[in-house]
Amino acid sequence: MKATARHPGRKIKVTARLKDRHTGEIKDYVYESTNDNIAWQWTEGNYSCDCNRSIAFYGLTLDNKAVLSCSGDENRIELVSLRH
Numbered sequence: 022m023k024a025t026a027r028h029p030g031r032k033i034k035v036t037a038r039l040k041d042r043h044t045g046e047i048k049d050y051v052y053e054s055t056n057d058n059i060a061w062q063w064t065e066g067n068y069s070c071d072c073n074r075s076i077a078f079y080g081l082t083l084d085n086k087a088v089l090s091c092s093g094d095e096n097r098i099e100l101v102s103l104r105h
């Protein structure tokens with residue numbers, strides 16, 4: 022993974038490649054973020070857990086229920102790679 026660069030106030034295009042470990046399905050979750058700590062978000066932050074990763078993976082909005090509940094140490098949705 023790339024080291025985090027700081028781009029204050031700028032939108033960064035992020036591509037997170039995600040894999041459902043149960044089905045083997047792989048999807049790219051592409052979004053824009055002004056957050057300058059993308060890698061942290063995916064390793065320690067909101068996107069480190071199945072609850073939010075499943076929303077990204079299955080394309081739900083935040084108004085919907087997450088498909089998966091919190092997983093502790095064993096995420097079903099795996100982060101394969103992260104580009105930003």
Ligand SMILES: [Zn+2]
Nearest residue numbers: 070071072091
């Ligand atoms: Zn969670």
